[in-house]
Every structure is written in structure tokens, then in C-alpha cells.
Ligand SMILES: Nc1ccn([C@@H]2O[C@H](COP(=O)(O)O)[C@@H](O)[C@H]2O)c(=O)n1
């Protein structure tokens with residue numbers, strides 16, 4: 001098996017009542033919230049799916065079922081750290097990630113660096129290996145009508161090198 005693999009993830013949450021959204025672990029004040037079983041962090045959910053996908057481990061709902069009360073209002077950063085632990089246990093580590101969040105509002109640019117820092121800490125990689133971008137969809141489609149927020153993520157994971165065991169001379 002190759003020592004490098006890729007994964008892709010996508011998630012959507014609908015807007016509902018609320019005063020804020022949570023994206024990349026950052027609480028952002030907004031006129032609406034996101035409807036979800038957990039904190040609705042659509043960016044982290046896309047990232048978890050990308051990481052699980054890289055190792056063909058299924059998707060986030062398989063590991064953290066939406067019907068399970070344990071995950072009600074869960075902090076999605078806990079889910080991300082659990083997924084990263086699964087990778088590490090299997091001898092893999094995260095190389096880099098890239099992502100894009102799609103919404104007209106809230107404006108995400110002021111929060112991107114804080115998101116990258118949170119994700120880098122949870123992924124156990126440097127922030128310069130964590131891409132987070134934002135785009136509107138030019139008022140087209142469900143994101144354009146502000147019915148919800150979508151996020152896409154891609155990841156590269158690498159196999160952890162085996163411990164160095166020098167052959168005795
Ligand atoms: N929710 C958003 C959406 C976009 N941005 C920033 O604005 C730039 C322009 O967006 P377009 O959709 O018109 O290309 C984009 O590159 C982001 O930097 C944002 O901060 N928050």
C-alpha cells in the first residue's frame with residue numbers, strides 16, 4: 001500500500017434560530033444559528049469525513065451517530081481529535097488539509113486565522129499546512145439564498161515511518 005493517501009469531505013447544515021454559528025471551532029455571532037445534533041460545525045464535519053475517507057473508514061455519522069444522545073450538542077473539535085487519534089492508531093498522520101466554506105454571511109475573513117489555529121492544534125500539524133477559505137455563491141442556490149452553510153475539505157495523509165532499528169554492525 002502506498003505511503004500517501006487523499007480524502008475528500010463535504011457537509012451542509014441548514015440555518016435555524018440562533019445567535020451564532022461555530023465554524024472551525026470559532027464561535028461567530030450571527031443573526032441565525034445552524035440546525036444540528038452537535039454544535040453544527042460544518043467545516044469540521046467536512047474535515048472529519050475527508051480524514052475518514054482517506055483511510056476508507058466510512059463517514060462521520062458511522063462513528064458518531066446522529067441518533068446517539070452522547071453527541072447531542074457535542075463540540076465538533078472533540079470529534080476531530082477522535083478522528084485524528086484513529087489515524088494515528090493506524091500508523092498515519094495528517095500531511096496537509098485544504099477547505100472552503102460557502103456562505104453569503106457571516107463574513108468569515110476576520111475569523112480564518114483563528115480557525116486555522118484551532119484546526120492545526122487538533123490535527124497536530126503546523127498552521128501553514130491548514131488551508132481555510134471562504135466564498136459566497138454569488139447569491140445562487142441554497143447557500144446563496146442563505147438557507148444554510150456548506151463546506152468542502154480535502155486532506156493528504158502519510159504513513160508514519162517505522163521506528164529506526166539500526167542493524168548491529
Ligand atoms: N462568507 C464569506 C464569503 C466570502 N468571504 C471573502 O470574500 C471574498 C470574496 O468572496 P466571493 O464569493 O465574492 O468570491 C472571498 O475570497 C473571501 O475572502 C468571506 O470573508 N466570508
Ligand SMILES: C[C@@]1(CO)OP(=O)(O)OP(=O)(O)OC[C@H]1O
Nearest residue numbers: 036037038060061064065066071
Ligand atoms: C456530527 C453529528 C454527531 O452526531 O451530527 P450533526 O451535528 O447533526 O452533523 P451531521 O454532519 O449532520 O452528522 C454527523 C454526526 O456524526
